[in-house]
Amino acid sequence: MIWQLDLLILSLVVICAVVTIQLKDLLGASVVFGIYSFLMCLLWAEMGAVDVAFTEATVGAGVSTIFFIAAILRTTRRSKD
Amino acid sequence: MRDIHEHSAGEDLVIKTSVRLLVPFIQLFGLYVIVHGHYSPGGGFQGGVILGASFILLALAYDLKTSQDYMPIWANALLGNLGPVIYIGVGALCAIFGGLFLDYSALDVLIPLGPVEWRSFGIFLVEVGVGLAVMSIMLLLYWNLSSGGALDEGL
Amino acid sequence: MKALALLATLVTGALLLYGTRDFPAWGDPQAPASAYLSPVYIEKAVEQTHVPNIVTAVLGDYRGYDTMFETVVIYCAGMAVVSVLRRNREE
Numbered sequence: 001m002i003w004q005l006d007l008l009i010l011s012l013v014v015i016c017a018v019v020t021i022q023l024k025d026l027l028g029a030s031v032v033f034g035i036y037s038f039l040m041c042l043l044w045a046e047m048g049a050v051d052v053a054f055t056e057a058t059v060g061a062g063v064s065t066i067f068f069i070a071a072i073l074r075t076t077r078r079s080k081d
Numbered sequence: 082m083r084d085i086h087e088h089s090a091g092e093d094l095v096i097k098t099s100v101r102l103l104v105p106f107i108q109l110f111g112l113y114v115i116v117h118g119h120y121s122p123g124g125g126f127q128g129g130v131i132l133g134a135s136f137i138l139l140a141l142a143y144d145l146k147t148s149q150d151y152m153p154i155w156a157n158a159l160l161g162n163l164g165p166v167i168y169i170g171v172g173a174l175c176a177i178f179g180g181l182f183l184d185y186s187a188l189d190v191l192i193p194l195g196p197v198e199w200r201s202f203g204i205f206l207v208e209v210g211v212g213l214a215v216m217s218i219m220l221l222l223y224w225n226l227s228s229g230g231a232l233d234e235g236l
Numbered sequence: 237m238k239a240l241a242l243l244a245t246l247v248t249g250a251l252l253l254y255g256t257r258d259f260p261a262w263g264d265p266q267a268p269a270s271a272y273l274s275p276v277y278i279e280k281a282v283e284q285t286h287v288p289n290i291v292t293a294v295l296g297d298y299r300g301y302d303t304m305f306e307t308v309v310i311y312c313a314g315m316a317v318v319s320v321l322r323r324n325r326e327e
Contacts, residue, residue: 001262001263047262050122051122051123051124051291053122054122054127055127058127058134063130063133063134063137063219063223066223067222067223067226070223070227073227074227119287119288119289119292120288122291124291124292124295126306161311161314165307165308165311168303168304169304172300172304183297183300185297197283197284197285197286200284200285200286200297201285201286203296203297204293204296207296207300207303207304208292210307211303211306214307214311215307217314218310218311218313218314222313222317225322229323230322232322
Protein backbone atom coordinates (compact mmCIF):
# COMPACT_ATOMS: atom_id res chain seq x y z
CA MET A 1 0.00 0.00 0.00
CA ILE A 2 1.59 3.22 -1.24
CA TRP A 3 -0.77 5.98 -0.27
CA GLN A 4 0.26 8.31 -3.13
CA LEU A 5 -0.59 5.62 -5.70
CA ASP A 6 -3.82 4.87 -3.83
CA LEU A 7 -4.81 8.52 -3.87
CA LEU A 8 -4.08 8.79 -7.61
CA ILE A 9 -6.07 5.66 -8.48
CA LEU A 10 -9.00 6.56 -6.22
CA SER A 11 -9.28 10.11 -7.59
CA LEU A 12 -9.16 8.73 -11.14
CA VAL A 13 -11.90 6.24 -10.16
CA VAL A 14 -14.11 9.08 -8.91
CA ILE A 15 -13.44 11.14 -12.06
CA CYS A 16 -14.28 8.17 -14.29
CA ALA A 17 -17.50 7.46 -12.38
CA VAL A 18 -18.68 11.08 -12.69
CA VAL A 19 -17.76 11.21 -16.39
CA THR A 20 -19.64 7.93 -17.02
CA ILE A 21 -22.79 9.40 -15.52
CA GLN A 22 -22.49 12.80 -17.19
CA LEU A 23 -21.59 11.77 -20.77
CA LYS A 24 -24.42 12.08 -23.29
CA ASP A 25 -22.70 9.76 -25.78
CA LEU A 26 -23.41 6.25 -24.51
CA LEU A 27 -20.59 4.66 -26.51
CA GLY A 28 -18.10 7.01 -24.88
CA ALA A 29 -19.70 6.36 -21.50
CA SER A 30 -19.22 2.61 -21.88
CA VAL A 31 -15.57 3.10 -22.85
CA VAL A 32 -15.03 5.31 -19.78
CA PHE A 33 -16.73 2.62 -17.72
CA GLY A 34 -14.13 0.18 -19.09
CA ILE A 35 -11.42 2.55 -17.83
CA TYR A 36 -13.19 2.60 -14.45
CA SER A 37 -13.10 -1.20 -14.35
CA PHE A 38 -9.40 -1.28 -15.19
CA LEU A 39 -8.68 1.24 -12.42
CA MET A 40 -10.64 -0.89 -9.96
CA CYS A 41 -8.63 -3.90 -11.19
CA LEU A 42 -5.43 -1.97 -10.49
CA LEU A 43 -6.72 -1.09 -7.03
CA TRP A 44 -7.54 -4.73 -6.21
CA ALA A 45 -4.16 -5.91 -7.49
CA GLU A 46 -2.42 -3.25 -5.45
CA MET A 47 -4.26 -4.38 -2.31
CA GLY A 48 -3.14 -7.96 -2.91
CA ALA A 49 -6.49 -9.46 -4.03
CA VAL A 50 -5.16 -10.82 -7.32
CA ASP A 51 -8.08 -13.18 -7.96
CA VAL A 52 -10.59 -10.35 -7.65
CA ALA A 53 -8.40 -8.19 -9.88
CA PHE A 54 -8.35 -10.93 -12.51
CA THR A 55 -12.15 -11.25 -12.41
CA GLU A 56 -12.55 -7.48 -12.62
CA ALA A 57 -10.22 -7.29 -15.64
CA THR A 58 -11.92 -10.10 -17.55
CA VAL A 59 -15.57 -9.48 -16.69
CA GLY A 60 -15.73 -5.78 -15.88
CA ALA A 61 -13.34 -4.36 -18.43
CA GLY A 62 -13.46 -7.02 -21.13
CA VAL A 63 -16.81 -8.65 -21.58
CA SER A 64 -19.24 -6.16 -20.04
CA THR A 65 -17.88 -3.32 -22.22
CA ILE A 66 -18.56 -5.45 -25.29
CA PHE A 67 -22.07 -6.19 -23.98
CA PHE A 68 -22.71 -2.46 -23.55
CA ILE A 69 -21.48 -1.77 -27.08
CA ALA A 70 -23.66 -4.55 -28.48
CA ALA A 71 -26.70 -3.20 -26.64
CA ILE A 72 -25.95 0.35 -27.89
CA LEU A 73 -25.73 -0.97 -31.45
CA ARG A 74 -29.26 -2.37 -31.15
CA THR A 75 -30.80 0.63 -29.34
CA THR A 76 -29.62 4.24 -29.52
CA ARG A 77 -26.30 5.97 -29.09
CA ARG A 78 -27.55 9.28 -27.66
CA SER A 79 -28.88 9.55 -24.13
CA LYS A 80 -32.18 11.42 -23.80
CA ASP A 81 -31.55 13.13 -20.47
CA MET B 82 -17.01 -25.83 -41.60
CA ARG B 83 -16.67 -23.10 -44.17
CA ASP B 84 -13.26 -21.85 -45.19
CA ILE B 85 -12.32 -18.81 -43.18
CA HIS B 86 -11.02 -16.98 -46.25
CA GLU B 87 -14.54 -16.72 -47.69
CA HIS B 88 -15.36 -13.94 -45.24
CA SER B 89 -12.64 -11.55 -46.32
CA ALA B 90 -14.77 -9.23 -48.50
CA GLY B 91 -14.92 -5.61 -47.43
CA GLU B 92 -13.34 -5.97 -44.01
CA ASP B 93 -9.98 -5.05 -42.62
CA LEU B 94 -7.34 -7.63 -43.48
CA VAL B 95 -5.06 -6.66 -40.57
CA ILE B 96 -7.76 -7.15 -37.93
CA LYS B 97 -8.89 -10.47 -39.40
CA THR B 98 -5.41 -11.92 -39.72
CA SER B 99 -4.34 -10.86 -36.25
CA VAL B 100 -7.55 -12.20 -34.71
CA ARG B 101 -7.16 -15.49 -36.57
CA LEU B 102 -3.65 -15.80 -35.16
CA LEU B 103 -4.63 -14.65 -31.66
CA VAL B 104 -7.72 -16.77 -31.00
CA PRO B 105 -5.94 -20.15 -30.48
CA PHE B 106 -3.56 -18.57 -27.99
CA ILE B 107 -6.41 -16.88 -26.12
CA GLN B 108 -8.22 -20.21 -25.88
CA LEU B 109 -5.04 -21.93 -24.69
CA PHE B 110 -4.64 -19.25 -22.04
CA GLY B 111 -8.26 -19.70 -20.96
CA LEU B 112 -7.73 -23.45 -20.54
CA TYR B 113 -4.52 -22.74 -18.63
CA VAL B 114 -6.35 -20.38 -16.29
CA ILE B 115 -9.01 -23.02 -15.57
CA VAL B 116 -6.59 -25.91 -15.10
CA HIS B 117 -3.90 -23.97 -13.24
CA GLY B 118 -6.35 -22.32 -10.84
CA HIS B 119 -5.09 -24.54 -8.05
CA TYR B 120 -1.65 -22.93 -8.11
CA SER B 121 -2.07 -19.39 -9.45
CA PRO B 122 -4.75 -16.71 -9.59
CA GLY B 123 -7.63 -17.81 -11.75
CA GLY B 124 -10.20 -20.53 -11.80
CA GLY B 125 -13.33 -21.58 -13.57
CA PHE B 126 -15.00 -18.19 -13.73
CA GLN B 127 -12.08 -16.21 -15.17
CA GLY B 128 -11.03 -18.96 -17.55
CA GLY B 129 -14.60 -19.38 -18.78
CA VAL B 130 -14.88 -15.67 -19.44
CA ILE B 131 -11.58 -15.73 -21.39
CA LEU B 132 -12.76 -18.72 -23.47
CA GLY B 133 -16.06 -16.98 -24.19
CA ALA B 134 -14.23 -13.76 -25.07
CA SER B 135 -12.17 -15.61 -27.68
CA PHE B 136 -15.35 -16.58 -29.53
CA ILE B 137 -16.74 -13.06 -29.05
CA LEU B 138 -13.52 -11.74 -30.63
CA LEU B 139 -14.12 -14.00 -33.63
CA ALA B 140 -17.66 -12.66 -33.91
CA LEU B 141 -16.38 -9.06 -33.68
CA ALA B 142 -13.66 -9.43 -36.30
CA TYR B 143 -15.62 -11.60 -38.76
CA ASP B 144 -19.35 -11.99 -38.16
CA LEU B 145 -21.72 -14.04 -36.06
CA LYS B 146 -21.83 -16.83 -38.64
CA THR B 147 -18.08 -17.43 -38.35
CA SER B 148 -18.23 -17.70 -34.58
CA GLN B 149 -21.18 -20.08 -35.00
CA ASP B 150 -19.04 -22.20 -37.34
CA TYR B 151 -16.50 -22.60 -34.56
CA MET B 152 -19.06 -22.95 -31.76
CA PRO B 153 -22.43 -24.13 -33.15
CA ILE B 154 -25.59 -22.98 -31.39
CA TRP B 155 -26.54 -26.50 -30.34
CA ALA B 156 -23.05 -27.18 -28.94
CA ASN B 157 -23.13 -23.90 -27.06
CA ALA B 158 -26.52 -24.75 -25.54
CA LEU B 159 -25.30 -28.24 -24.67
CA LEU B 160 -22.13 -26.98 -22.96
CA GLY B 161 -24.04 -24.25 -21.13
CA ASN B 162 -26.41 -26.82 -19.67
CA LEU B 163 -23.60 -29.29 -19.02
CA GLY B 164 -21.73 -26.87 -16.74
CA PRO B 165 -24.27 -26.65 -13.88
CA VAL B 166 -25.05 -30.35 -14.40
CA ILE B 167 -21.37 -31.23 -13.81
CA TYR B 168 -21.24 -29.05 -10.69
CA ILE B 169 -24.47 -30.28 -9.13
CA GLY B 170 -23.79 -33.83 -10.35
CA VAL B 171 -20.45 -33.95 -8.57
CA GLY B 172 -22.15 -32.68 -5.42
CA ALA B 173 -24.93 -35.23 -5.75
CA LEU B 174 -22.44 -38.05 -6.37
CA CYS B 175 -20.74 -37.13 -3.10
CA ALA B 176 -24.11 -37.38 -1.36
CA ILE B 177 -24.89 -40.71 -3.05
CA PHE B 178 -21.56 -42.27 -2.05
CA GLY B 179 -22.06 -41.62 1.61
CA GLY B 180 -20.77 -38.14 2.30
CA LEU B 181 -22.39 -34.75 2.55
CA PHE B 182 -23.43 -32.73 -0.51
CA LEU B 183 -20.24 -31.31 -2.14
CA ASP B 184 -17.97 -33.17 0.30
CA TYR B 185 -15.56 -34.45 -2.35
CA SER B 186 -13.65 -36.78 -0.06
CA ALA B 187 -16.66 -39.13 -0.12
CA LEU B 188 -15.84 -39.97 -3.75
CA ASP B 189 -12.87 -41.96 -2.48
CA VAL B 190 -14.98 -45.13 -2.56
CA LEU B 191 -15.48 -44.64 -6.33
CA ILE B 192 -11.80 -44.30 -7.31
CA PRO B 193 -9.38 -44.73 -4.40
CA LEU B 194 -7.06 -41.73 -4.64
CA GLY B 195 -7.16 -40.76 -0.98
CA PRO B 196 -9.65 -38.33 0.56
CA VAL B 197 -7.36 -35.31 0.44
CA GLU B 198 -6.45 -35.87 -3.21
CA TRP B 199 -10.14 -36.24 -3.96
CA ARG B 200 -10.85 -32.87 -2.38
CA SER B 201 -8.26 -31.33 -4.72
CA PHE B 202 -9.60 -33.21 -7.76
CA GLY B 203 -13.21 -32.42 -6.86
CA ILE B 204 -12.38 -28.71 -6.87
CA PHE B 205 -10.93 -29.22 -10.37
CA LEU B 206 -14.09 -30.97 -11.62
CA VAL B 207 -16.25 -28.22 -10.20
CA GLU B 208 -14.10 -25.51 -11.80
CA VAL B 209 -14.47 -27.21 -15.18
CA GLY B 210 -18.26 -27.09 -14.73
CA VAL B 211 -18.16 -23.40 -13.82
CA GLY B 212 -15.89 -22.66 -16.80
CA LEU B 213 -18.16 -24.42 -19.30
CA ALA B 214 -21.27 -22.68 -17.98
CA VAL B 215 -19.68 -19.22 -17.95
CA MET B 216 -18.17 -19.63 -21.43
CA SER B 217 -21.46 -20.56 -23.08
CA ILE B 218 -23.52 -18.03 -21.18
CA MET B 219 -21.14 -15.18 -22.12
CA LEU B 220 -21.23 -16.22 -25.79
CA LEU B 221 -25.01 -16.63 -25.67
CA LEU B 222 -25.44 -13.17 -24.13
CA TYR B 223 -23.26 -11.61 -26.83
CA TRP B 224 -25.06 -13.38 -29.67
CA ASN B 225 -28.49 -12.39 -28.40
CA LEU B 226 -27.58 -8.79 -27.55
CA SER B 227 -25.71 -7.99 -30.75
CA SER B 228 -28.20 -9.55 -33.15
CA GLY B 229 -31.39 -8.58 -31.31
CA GLY B 230 -32.24 -12.22 -30.69
CA ALA B 231 -32.16 -13.48 -34.27
CA LEU B 232 -28.61 -14.89 -34.02
CA ASP B 233 -27.99 -14.24 -37.70
CA GLU B 234 -26.10 -10.96 -38.04
CA GLY B 235 -24.59 -8.57 -35.58
CA LEU B 236 -21.59 -6.34 -35.10
CA MET C 237 -35.69 19.30 -6.33
CA LYS C 238 -32.23 18.80 -7.78
CA ALA C 239 -30.62 20.69 -4.90
CA LEU C 240 -32.55 18.49 -2.46
CA ALA C 241 -31.27 15.34 -4.18
CA LEU C 242 -27.72 16.70 -4.09
CA LEU C 243 -28.12 17.51 -0.38
CA ALA C 244 -29.43 13.99 0.35
CA THR C 245 -26.52 12.45 -1.58
CA LEU C 246 -23.94 14.57 0.21
CA VAL C 247 -25.42 13.87 3.67
CA THR C 248 -25.54 10.13 2.95
CA GLY C 249 -21.96 10.17 1.69
CA ALA C 250 -20.81 12.05 4.77
CA LEU C 251 -22.61 9.57 7.03
CA LEU C 252 -21.02 6.63 5.21
CA LEU C 253 -17.57 8.22 5.48
CA TYR C 254 -18.21 8.82 9.18
CA GLY C 255 -19.22 5.17 9.55
CA THR C 256 -15.98 3.92 8.01
CA ARG C 257 -14.06 5.42 10.93
CA ASP C 258 -15.15 2.45 13.05
CA PHE C 259 -13.80 -0.07 10.53
CA PRO C 260 -10.58 -1.93 11.33
CA ALA C 261 -7.48 -0.78 9.49
CA TRP C 262 -6.49 -2.39 6.21
CA GLY C 263 -4.87 -5.76 6.87
CA ASP C 264 -5.27 -5.47 10.64
CA PRO C 265 -4.52 -8.91 12.16
CA GLN C 266 -6.72 -8.07 15.19
CA ALA C 267 -9.80 -7.38 13.05
CA PRO C 268 -12.75 -9.73 13.66
CA ALA C 269 -12.70 -10.97 10.07
CA SER C 270 -9.06 -12.06 10.26
CA ALA C 271 -9.05 -13.18 13.90
CA TYR C 272 -11.53 -16.07 13.94
CA LEU C 273 -11.86 -17.94 10.65
CA SER C 274 -8.94 -16.80 8.46
CA PRO C 275 -6.16 -18.43 10.55
CA VAL C 276 -7.93 -21.79 10.29
CA TYR C 277 -8.08 -21.53 6.50
CA ILE C 278 -4.49 -20.32 6.20
CA GLU C 279 -3.15 -23.10 8.43
CA LYS C 280 -5.31 -25.99 7.30
CA ALA C 281 -6.17 -25.35 3.61
CA VAL C 282 -3.08 -26.95 2.03
CA GLU C 283 -3.14 -29.82 4.51
CA GLN C 284 -6.84 -30.55 4.02
CA THR C 285 -7.26 -29.99 0.29
CA HIS C 286 -3.76 -30.03 -1.30
CA VAL C 287 -4.53 -26.75 -3.08
CA PRO C 288 -1.80 -24.12 -2.67
CA ASN C 289 -4.07 -21.27 -3.79
CA ILE C 290 -6.21 -20.66 -0.72
CA VAL C 291 -8.74 -18.59 -2.67
CA THR C 292 -9.50 -21.57 -4.90
CA ALA C 293 -9.70 -23.88 -1.88
CA VAL C 294 -12.18 -21.59 -0.13
CA LEU C 295 -14.28 -21.00 -3.26
CA GLY C 296 -14.36 -24.59 -4.44
CA ASP C 297 -14.40 -26.57 -1.24
CA TYR C 298 -15.19 -24.67 1.97
CA ARG C 299 -17.73 -22.41 0.22
CA GLY C 300 -18.93 -24.84 -2.41
CA TYR C 301 -22.57 -23.90 -2.04
CA ASP C 302 -21.74 -20.25 -2.71
CA THR C 303 -19.96 -21.04 -5.97
CA MET C 304 -22.69 -23.47 -7.01
CA PHE C 305 -25.43 -20.90 -6.67
CA GLU C 306 -23.20 -18.30 -8.33
CA THR C 307 -23.08 -20.59 -11.36
CA VAL C 308 -26.85 -21.05 -11.18
CA VAL C 309 -27.32 -17.26 -11.04
CA ILE C 310 -25.23 -16.82 -14.21
CA TYR C 311 -27.20 -19.62 -15.85
CA CYS C 312 -30.48 -17.94 -14.90
CA ALA C 313 -29.22 -14.63 -16.31
CA GLY C 314 -28.48 -16.31 -19.62
CA MET C 315 -31.87 -18.01 -19.69
CA ALA C 316 -33.60 -14.69 -18.88
CA VAL C 317 -31.82 -12.91 -21.75
CA VAL C 318 -32.69 -15.75 -24.13
CA SER C 319 -36.34 -15.81 -23.11
CA VAL C 320 -36.64 -12.03 -23.53
CA LEU C 321 -34.66 -11.52 -26.75
CA ARG C 322 -34.58 -14.74 -28.74
CA ARG C 323 -36.84 -14.90 -31.78
CA ASN C 324 -36.95 -17.06 -34.88
CA ARG C 325 -36.33 -15.58 -38.28
CA GLU C 326 -39.74 -16.46 -39.73
CA GLU C 327 -41.79 -14.53 -37.17
